[in-house]
Amino acid sequence: MQQAVYRRALYTLVCGLVLPATAASTMAASPMAVSPIDSTDTKLDTVLVQAQRVKEALVAEQAMTPGGVSVVDGDDLLQRNVTNLADMLRYVPGLWAESSSGSDEMFFSSRGSNLDATDYDMNGIKLLQDGLPVTTADGNNHNRMLDPLSMRYATIARGANALTYGASNLGGAIDFIAPTARNSAPLELSANAGSHGQRNARVTAGTVAGDFDGLLTLEAKNWDGYRDHSEQQRQGIYANAGWQFSDALSTRFYATYVNNDQQLPGALTKAEVRADPDQANPSALGGDYQKNVESWRLANKTQWDIDERSSLELGLSFEKQALYHPIVDKVMVDFDGAGPNPPQEVYSLLVDTDHRDIGAMLRYNLQLGAHNLLAGANYGDNSVDGGNYRNDGGRRNGLSERVDNSATSLETFLVDRWHIARDWTVIYGAQWESAYRDVRTTEVASGDVRNPHNNYSSLNPRLGAIYNVAANAELFASISRLFEAPTNFELDDDVRGNNATLDPMQGTVYEVGSRGHAPLGAASRWNWEVSVYYARIRDEILSVDDPAAPGTSLSTNIGNTTHAGVETLLGASFALDDAGTQRIEPLLSLTLNDFSFDNDVNYRNNDLPAAPNYIARGELLYRHTNGFFAGPTFDFIGRRYTDFSNTEKLGSYALFGLRSGYAKENWEVFAELKNLFDRDYIATISVLNRAAADSANLNPGAPRSIYVGGRVKF
Numbered sequence: 001m002q003q004a005v006y007r008r009a010l011y012t013l014v015c016g017l018v019l020p021a022t023a024a025s026t027m028a029a030s031p032m033a034v035s036p037i038d039s040t041d042t043k044l045d046t047v048l049v050q051a052q053r054v055k056e057a058l059v060a061e062q063a064m065t066p067g068g069v070s071v072v073d074g075d076d077l078l079q080r081n082v083t084n085l086a087d088m089l090r091y092v093p094g095l096w097a098e099s100s101s102g103s104d105e106m107f108f109s110s111r112g113s114n115l116d117a118t119d120y121d122m123n124g125i126k127l128l129q130d131g132l133p134v135t136t137a138d139g140n141n142h143n144r145m146l147d148p149l150s151m152r153y154a155t156i157a158r159g160a161n162a163l164t165y166g167a168s169n170l171g172g173a174i175d176f177i178a179p180t181a182r183n184s185a186p187l188e189l190s191a192n193a194g195s196h197g198q199r200n201a202r203v204t205a206g207t208v209a210g211d212f213d214g215l216l217t218l219e220a221k222n223w224d225g226y227r228d229h230s231e232q233q234r235q236g237i238y239a240n241a242g243w244q245f246s247d248a249l250s251t252r253f254y255a256t257y258v259n260n261d262q263q264l265p266g267a268l269t270k271a272e273v274r275a276d277p278d279q280a281n282p283s284a285l286g287g288d289y290q291k292n293v294e295s296w297r298l299a300n301k302t303q304w305d306i307d308e309r310s311s312l313e314l315g316l317s318f319e320k321q322a323l324y325h326p327i328v329d330k331v332m333v334d335f336d337g338a339g340p341n342p343p344q345e346v347y348s349l350l351v352d353t354d355h356r357d358i359g360a361m362l363r364y365n366l367q368l369g370a371h372n373l374l375a376g377a378n379y380g381d382n383s384v385d386g387g388n389y390r391n392d393g394g395r396r397n398g399l400s401e402r403v404d405n406s407a408t409s410l411e412t413f414l415v416d417r418w419h420i421a422r423d424w425t426v427i428y429g430a431q432w433e434s435a436y437r438d439v440r441t442t443e444v445a446s447g448d449v450r451n452p453h454n455n456y457s458s459l460n461p462r463l464g465a466i467y468n469v470a471a472n473a474e475l476f477a478s479i480s481r482l483f484e485a486p487t488n489f490e491l492d493d494d495v496r497g498n499n500a501t502l503d504p505m506q507g508t509v510y511e512v513g514s515r516g517h518a519p520l521g522a523a524s525r526w527n528w529e530v531s532v533y534y535a536r537i538r539d540e541i542l543s544v545d546d547p548a549a550p551g552t553s554l555s556t557n558i559g560n561t562t563h564a565g566v567e568t569l570l571g572a573s574f575a576l577d578d579a580g581t582q583r584i585e586p587l588l589s590l591t592l593n594d595f596s597f598d599n600d601v602n603y604r605n606n607d608l609p610a611a612p613n614y615i616a617r618g619e620l621l622y623r624h625t626n627g628f629f630a631g632p633t634f635d636f637i638g639r640r641y642t643d644f645s646n647t648e649k650l651g652s653y654a655l656f657g658l659r660s661g662y663a664k665e666n667w668e669v670f671a672e673l674k675n676l677f678d679r680d681y682i683a684t685i686s687v688l689n690r691a692a693a694d695s696a697n698l699n700p701g702a703p704r705s706i707y708v709g710g711r712v713k714f
Helices: 002-027 043-061 159-165 270-275 280-286 489-490
Strands: 069-073 095-099 106-110 128-129 155-160 172-177 187-194 197-208 211-221 232-244 249-263 290-307 310-333 346-370 373-393 393-419 424-438 442-443 451-468 473-483 505-520 524-545 553-575 582-597 614-624 626-639 653-663 667-674 682-685 698-700 703-711
Touching: 043 069, 043 155, 043 270, 095 682, 128 159, 155 159, 159 373, 159 393, 159 473, 159 505, 172 346, 211 424, 270 698, 290 626, 310 373, 346 393, 393 489, 424 473, 451 505, 505 553
Parallel strands: 128 172
Antiparallel strands: 069 155, 095 106, 155 172, 187 197, 187 703, 197 211, 211 232, 232 249, 249 290, 290 310, 310 346, 346 373, 373 393, 393 424, 393 442, 424 451, 451 473, 473 505, 505 524, 524 553, 553 582, 582 614, 614 626, 626 653, 653 667, 667 703, 682 698
16 A cells, blocks of 8 residues: 555656656757756867767757656766775666775666675666676676766666666666767876775876777776775776778777776674664674785777768677685584584585677668667677685685586667657567576585576567647657576576576566756756656566575575666756856755566565665756856665565665866866764665674764865867
C-alpha cells in the first residue's frame, strides 16, 4: 500500500515537472542546450569554441535518443574537486555513485543496476573509451575505473537509451572521449590537494605538425584516506596520436598505462561506526585487504567520411591487467570447542589473476533522404588466468583454486532516425546480442573441476518518437527491450554450486519525458531535462553474501522485479544587472527511485536495497564575467535498506558545502569545502539477505574536508 502511494506521488510530481516545462518552451527561440554546458557566457573565446563542440555532441546524441542522455564536460570538472568517477557523475540524474572510502574503489548504479552483494563487479553499465568497449566481454567493470580527468567529455546514455552504443543492459552506457592536441593547450599543468593526504598532479603536453598531432599526459595521485587502511597511490600515462591522411580519412592511436594500488578498510558494524567511523574493520587489517591493478591498453580508431551522406568508423583495442587482491582474512573455527586443539583456518581468499581483453567496434552512418541510419557492432573477448590463494596477512599462503575463465560478446545494432514530418521524428531499431560465458575453477586439493558455461542470445527491439514543441524544446517517448547475460562472477557464485547456469535478465522499459530551454526575460534563461521510466524485469540476477565464506556471494535469478524512477536536471542563469556581468546560476539534479521485488516468494514486494529512494544534488553559484564564482552546494539523500529482507533501513541525510574559484584565459584556481557541518553518514553498504545488529556492512562517508586546486595552460 505504501509503495502504491509512493508511485502515485512520484508520477504526479513528473506531470508537475513536464507540463510547465512544455508550456514554457513556446517562449524560446535558440538551439537546445544543457545547463552544465550552456553556462559559458563568462568564459573566453577559446573556451567557448571548445564548449560549443561538447554542446554539439550532446545535441547530436539527443537527436538520436528518445530518452535520458547527459554529457559531462571535462573542463567543468577542473573547477571542483574531482578525483574519481563518483565525483564526475555527481550531477548526472539517474545514477547513484559513491566512493566506499574516498579512493577509486566505488559503488555505482544506474536505474537500479548492481543492487546486490556482487556490487564489486559493477555490472549493468557499459563503459567505452572513444567508442571502444572497456567493460569486459562478460559485462563486469571490476578491475579498472576510467580516469575522469583524462577525458575531453563523457556521454552518459541511461538504460535502453544506450542502443546507439550497442548496449541493452539495465544501466546503459558511458562513453569517454579523450582530448587531442588539436583541442588542448600545447602545455598544461594541474594539481589539487587537501584533506586526508590528497595530493594529485598531472602534466599534459601536445603538438600539432601539419597532418600529425600527438598528446601525452602523466599523472600521479596520492590519498592517505579519512579511514585507517585506505591509502591509494596511482600513476598513469595517457597518450594519443593522430594522422589526417586526407580531408576524408584519419586514424588515431591510443596508449594507456595505469598502476593503481589501494588499501581497503572493510565495512563496519553499527556499533563500530558509532565508536569510531574512521577505523578499519579488524579483518581488513589482519588480512591486509588490497586491490592492486596494473594495466596497459593499446587502441586504434579510424574514420572515413565516404561522402557527404555517409561515414565509417572502425576500431580495435587490446588490454592486459594484473590483479593482486587480498580480500578475505582467515576464518577460524575451533572444532573441538574447549578441547586441546587450536582453531583451524577454514577459509581465506587472495585473488592473483591476469586478465586479457580484446575489443572491436564498427559504426556506419548513412543519411538517406529523411532517414538517418546508424549500423554498428561491438565485439569483446576476455580471459582470466591465475588462482585463488589462502591469505596470510596480504601474502599468498598456498593455492586453493585455479581459475581459467573466458567470455565473448557480439553486439550488432541498427537504428533509423526517420524525420517523418516537420516536428516529428521516429526512432526505431534493434540490437542482437550473442554472448558466451565459461567459468572453469579447479580445486587444488581434490582436483575437482567446476565448469558452468553457456551461450546467451536475444533480439532487442526499440521504438520511440521525438516531437519538437518549439525550436528549443521537445517531448519524447520510447519502449525498449532490456537484456543482460550473467557475468562470470555471477556464474561462479551460483547458489546451486554445480554446473547449472543462471538465466539472463530480460525486461521491457517504457520512458517519456521532455527537455529544452527557454528565456526568462531579456538576459536570463532556464533549462530542463525530465525523464520518467518504468521497467518490468524478469530473472534479474541478485546475490547475497555467503555466511560460510565472507567476501564471496551466492547468486540466483529473481522471478520479477520493478525498476521505476524520475530523472530531472534543472538549471538556470539569472542576470543581476542589465549588462549580464553578474549572474546567479542554480543547478539541481533530482532522482526519484522505486526499485522493488514483485510478488517474490521470499521477499514479497520489498524494496531493493542499496539505492536511496531520492537523490537531490545541486549548487547555487554567483558568477562574474571577470571569472570569479562562488556559492553553496548541497546533497539530500533519501533512506535506503541494507538488506533484501528490509529489516535494516538507513535514514536520510543532508550535506552542505561551499565552492569558489577564479578562471582566466590561461589559468584557473578553485577551493571546495565538503560536508561543512561535519555530518556523520554512510556512503555505501554491503548488501545482505537479512541484516543483524552485528552485521559489518557499513562504509562511513568522509568528514568535513577542504580541497584546493588549479590549472595553468601555456
